[in-house]
Amino acid sequence: MNNRIKATSNTKKCLLYLLSLKLFGDTNKTLVVEVVSAQRSEKGSYSNINPASFIQRDLIMSPDDSVIISQLRAINQVRTNDIVSTFSLMPTDQITTSILLDMLKTNRCHWENAKTAALTDGKVRTATLKWTAQNNKTQILHFTFQGDTSAHILPLMPLWYVDTKTAECGELITGLPNPVALMVSKAPTLKAEEATLVCAQLENLAPTLDIPKPFFSYQTRQENDTPKIHLHLFSQTVPLIPNMRSSANKIQENIPFARLTFQYKNRTINALESIGESFSYLDKTNEVRVTIKRDLQKEDAAKQTLHDLQFVSTMEHPDSKSFFFTPQRHTLNYVPKVSLLRDSFLLEEHLSNFFLTTLPALQAEGWEIEIDKNYQYNIVHPEAIEEWYGEIDETTGIDWFSLSLGIKINGKRINLLPLLVQLLKKVSTTQDLNKLLSLPDDTTLSVRLEDKRLLPIAISRIRNILSILVELLDYTALDSTGRLQLNHLQAAQLIELEASIGATQLRWLGGDKLLALGRKLQYFQGIKTVKLPSNFHATLRPYQQQGVNWLQFLREYQLAGILADDMGLGKTVQTLGHIAIEKQQGRLTKPCLIIAPTSLMGNWRAEAQRFVTNLSVLVLQGLQRKEQFEQISTHDLILTTYPLLARDKEFLLKHEYHLLILDEAQNIKNPSAKSTLVAHQIKANHRLCLTGTPLENHLGEIWSLFHFLMPGLLGTRKHFHQRFRKPIEKEGNLLRHQALSRRIKPFMLRRTKELVIAELPEKNEIVRMVEMEGAQLDLYETIRLAMHDKVRKEIAEKGMARSQLIILDALLKLRQVCCDPRLVSLSAAKKVKQSAKLNLLMDLVPEMIEEGRKILIFSQFTSMLALIEEAFQQAEIPYVILTGQTQKRTEIIARFQDGDIPVFLISLKAGGTGLNLTAADTVIHYDPWWNPAVEEQATDRAHRIGQEKTVFVYKFITAGTVEEKIQALQERKKQLADALFAGTGQGAVQLSLTDLDALFEPLVS
Incomplete structure (x- = not known):
């Protein structure tokens, strides 16, 4: 025989391929090959027959063997270092027959063992096809061919x-x-x-083939049925990704199905079955086989109706190739074609x-x-809503509160804010957004x-909260509990929300003081008139008295504002x-500090001495x-002067x-x-801006005023540009203009032209x-488990103070894993090629x-920069x-x-300070440095004087890990960053065991 290995007294070992059939379940036979x-x-x-390890020095592997083994490993998804010698030859792998021929x-390919003769290509x-009766009155369908008494059928496509x-x-x-032959x-x-x-x-599947009939002997009768x-x-x-070797690696998705069936007298027929124009059943009582003629006209009409409703069969669905060779793919079901829209707004409407x-x-x-309870496209009828509620938490911060808005169904509260944010995300353009907000109330x-x-x-119920989301927020502004973070100055919009939903139907939970402020802001034109002191030597005109009333109103409610009367009106x-x-x-x-242009110093001093003689003035x-x-x-x-x-x-x-x-x-x-930055830093109980020209060139100018007065009131620059500045300045959008006017109305008093507002932060x-x-x-x-145990043992033996180095090392390893596992100096880590941050x-x-x-990308790990380099090169x-x-740094x-x-x-270390990189408008902090001052210095390479663009600063934080937890610890242990990572003050802050347990908390609870 050709290519045989010549035997000698010291013949080296060669490879044999042993084919056999393995039974999984009752009928599922799989062709396997054992390489020995x-x-x-x-x-x-042959002697000394053992499973092949492929690394034996005395093993002869020809180039053909190497190709075969490589292909077997590939179709079985076996890694190079895995020791596997038995492989499956699946019918769905196109390369299977090629491997078999090789x-x-x-x-050196044998059937079942090495004692049988080597197989040849026949x-x-x-x-x-043949039916064979069994002893229990059943029949079996099988294939027969010449010489089949000593032959086996291999489950491949085609059969072998x-x-x-x-x-x-x-x-x-x-x-x-082929698939049908395999099933037979x-x-x-x-x-x-x-x-x-x-x-x-x-x-039906093979109309030209002579299909043998099964054996039975009954009388027959034909009937019609609807x-x-x-x-x-x-x-x-x-499952969506094929993997027959490891079920743990399957990616699954919840798929909506529809099953259309026709229920006849003695049988339910799936609309996608192919069984001919009639079907039979055995009437055992009368020993008669009854043939029912189907009402195909009614069935076809029903199927056409379902087709018109955009349902397609699983095999016709555009995603069908994603379904693996599973029962679902061949089950006779429909899939709504609209499911391709995934989360689009059109899907909900449909x-x-x-x-x-x-x-x-x-x-x-x-x-x-019939609709299953778990059907993912089910609907809740509006009458099921028991109540609307708004819950306010004023403990978020001094100037902030959190809001959740929702409904109660079957006694369970459902926060709608995250769902409304998802709804807005599907509206891609400003034009579409305006259409959404201006829909009729009964929509x-x-x-x-x-x-x-x-x-x-109904849009009328949620229009106002949608406007709040659009006007104020980046779509990521909900906190981890799905609450909306709002500045207390936005309390007025709570009253607008209450009015839109209906005061009798919206139940407020908490926030009494905030709601009172909101009502005051909403109706601030009813401000009470204040009485001026007798030693104030000026007679105010009505609008001036109103201005003083307004200034006192702001002071009373801890607010700030702009008195924007035109020049000469007596600001x-x-x-x-x-x-x-x-x-x-x-x-x-x-003291009261007034900052003005140099030319106005004399005027202010003279006016103060003239009208308020009991004030002591220092210039x-x-x-x-x-x-x-x-x-x-x-x-x-x-x-003083600017x-x-x-x-x-x-x-x-x-x-x-004051x-x-x-x-x-x-x-x-x-x-x-510089003067603006200093003004921001001055500490005062109340702030006030006076200007007759709050807007000279563009909306960005008035933003600077509000940023000084009430940082955060107007949101972020990118959001403002998309939702306000562009629609107002370029499109003349009245809805956007009205929304902005409502926002600043309580905080800006101007007796002149129509009001406009400012730009967002830089x-x-x-x-x-x-x-x-x-x-x-x-x-x-x-690593977390191992290092946590190691740290605790070290602390138990040496105490907290003498265990700082091992704590730092443990936290360093965890932070490196967050960046990229390849940074960790462990052999197991080097094999992990997966990095969520990268x-x-x-x-x-x-x-x-x-x-x-x-873009500037900062990392404290130079080895991480090397990995990013590699990815960028690719x-x-x-x-x-x-x-x-x-x-050549300068170059x-x-x-x-x-x-x-x-x-x-x-x-x-190389570029955190001393660089002027104002060409950049984006900064990415790949890994946190835990020292806010150092992080700011790095950001300031781009965010510095001379920068003309908005600077976007991205901070990558791995959720639930030590990165996120140390940020929380920084709030109550200010020197923790130095003690752990900066290399200074290592004894300044002592971590408790509780702190350590928080740092080493499991990522998945």
């Missing part, structure tokens, strides 16, 4: 045979489609009526109409409708609940009247001012003030100016929470580059890098600043 090593004697027999060519044989008598192996021709080869025994049904199905139409809607979890209109119409036509929207049911809600006298009242009421226990101007700084606390009114703010910062910031007033406040329209910090999974998650948990980075960066952004992303080893910086390189990778 054996020593061949001079007579041709094994036959080696002349001729194609033809098989025929092994003839043990002739030692041949080859293909079988059956005349049936595994067919169980059948009862007479089952055999009849199978026979009819085979005739079916009932039954539609069953249900959901089922199915399904709401389907449940509220279409299904009742079908029932009226006589259809029986019904469908909101998807967490259990996938749809809740139809100065109104302000002095406000100060005079504070003096008379005994609240002016600290900080000129060289002599340095001698007056010590007098600040002894005067009622302090006057140019002097930065110079006198040290002295001004030493004091706290009032901080900016005259001609447009001087701080540049939020990056720096937008975004925390991206990253979820680990798979091998990375397993590695984190493994995946996120590689998703974000190309999109940012396409948007025209220039993705062909241009970059420059700066580490402690970098030469590299210039390439980024002045060139077209979009990404700059920077290590903490």
Whole structure:
């Protein structure tokens, strides 16, 4: 025989391929091949037969063997280092027959054991179908062909045979489609009526093939029948990625199915069955086989109705290739084609109409409708809502509160805010959003609940909360509990929300003080008139008195605002009247600081001495001012100028003030100016801006004023540009303009032109929470458990103070796993090629580059930067890098600043300070440094004076890990970052065992 190994006294071992059939269950036979090593004697027999390890030095592996083994490993998903010698040859793997032919060519392929003759490639044989009666009155359908007494059928597509008598192996021709022939080869025994049904199905599948009839002898009778139409809607979890070797690796998805059946007298027929125009059943009482003729016209009409409703069979569905070779794929079911829309707004609209209109119409036509409770596209009828509720938590922070808004169904509260956010995410354009918010009140929207049911809600009920979400928030502004974080200045909109839902139907839980403030803000035009002191020597006009009333209103409710009367309308006298009242009421226990242009110093001093004679006034101007700084606390009114703010910062910031007033406040329209930054830092009980020109060029100018007065009131710059600035300035959108006017109405008093407002902050910090999974998650948990035990043992032996190094080492390893497992100096970690953060980075960066952004990426691990480099090179992303080893720093910086390189990778030590990179508008902190000051210094490479663009700062934090938990600990242990990571003050903060337990808490509870 060709290619035989020549036997000698010291013949080395060779590979043998032993084929056999293994039975899984009653009928599921699988072809397997066991690869063994054996020593061949001079007579041709084999000895020392053992499972092959593929690494034996005395093992002869030809190039053909290497190819076969490689292919077997591939189709069985066996890793290179796994010791596996038995492999499955599945019918669905296209390469299976090729592998089988290659094994036959080696002349070392045997049936079941090495004692049988080597199999050869045999001729194609033809098989025929045959029914064989069994002893229990059942029948079995099988294939027969010449020589089959000593042959085996191999479950492949197409079928193969092994003839043990002739030692041949080859293909079988059956005349049936390959999948059908495969099923027939595994067919169980059948009862007479089952055999009849199978026979009819085979005739439909292979009309030119002579299908033998099963054996039975009964009288026959034919009848007509009209079916009932039954539609069953249900959901089922199915695997999406094929993996027959390891069920743990299957990815599953919950799929909505529909089953359309026709219920005849003695049988229920699936609409997708192929059984001919009639079916039979055995009437055992009369020993008669009855043939029922189907009402195909009624069946076809029902199927067409379902088709018109966008239902398709599982095999016709565009996603059918995603379904593995599973029972679901071949079960005779339909799938709603609309499920392809996934979470689009159109899906909810379609399904709401389907449940509220279409299904009742079908029932009226006589259809029986059955809907499982777990059907993911079910609906909640509006009458099931027991009540609407709003829950307010005022403990969130000094200037913030959290709001949840929801409904109660069957005694269970459902927070609607996360669901409404998801609804808004599906509205992709400003135009579509405006259409949504301006829909007629009787329009019904469908909101998807967490259990996938749809809740139809009238737009009038939720229009206001949708407006709040649109006006104020980034769509990620809900906290972890699904609550909306709002500034207390937004209390007025709670009253708008109450009015839209209906005060009698909305039950408030908590927030009494906030609701009172909201009602006051909502109806602030009813502010009471205040009386001016007798020693205030000015007669105010009505609008000026109203201005003083308004200023007192702001003070009473701890608010800030802009008095924006046009020039010459007396902003100065109104302000002095406000100060005079504070003096008379005994609240002016600290000085009032007024900052104005240099040219107005004399005017302010003269007006104060003229109208409020009992005020002590100190003007900080000129060289002599340095001698007056010590007098600040002894005067009622302090006057200084914008140019002097930065110079006198040290002295001004030493004091706290009752009032901080900016005259001609447009001087701080540049939020990056030094005077503006100092003004922000001055501590005062109340802040006020005076300006006759709050808006000179664009909305960004007035934002700077509100940013000084009430940081956070107007949201983020990106959001404002999308929802307000662009619609107002470029599109003239009245709805957006009205929404903004409502927002600033209580905080801006202007007796002149129509009101407009400002731009958003220049720096937008975004925390991206990253979820680990798979091998990375397993590695984190493994290290966490091991290091936690190690740390506790060390502390038990040496105490907390002497265990700092091991604590630092443990936390370092966990942080490295969060970045990329390959950073950890453990052999097991090096094998994990999975990094959730790196995946996120590689998703974000190309999109940012396409948007025209220039990006700084910071990491304290130079080895992490090397991994990012490798990923960027593979993705062909241009970059420059700066580490402690970098030469020609100036040239590299210039390439980024002045060139077209979009990404700059920077290590903490090499580039955390001392660089001016204002070309960048995006900063990514790949890993947290735990010292906020250091992180700010790095961010300031881009976010610094000279930067003309909004700077977006992304912070990657791995959810639930030590990264997130140390951030929480920082709030109550300010020196914790230094003690653990910065390398300084290691003894300054002592961690308790409770702290350590929190740091080493399991990622998955």
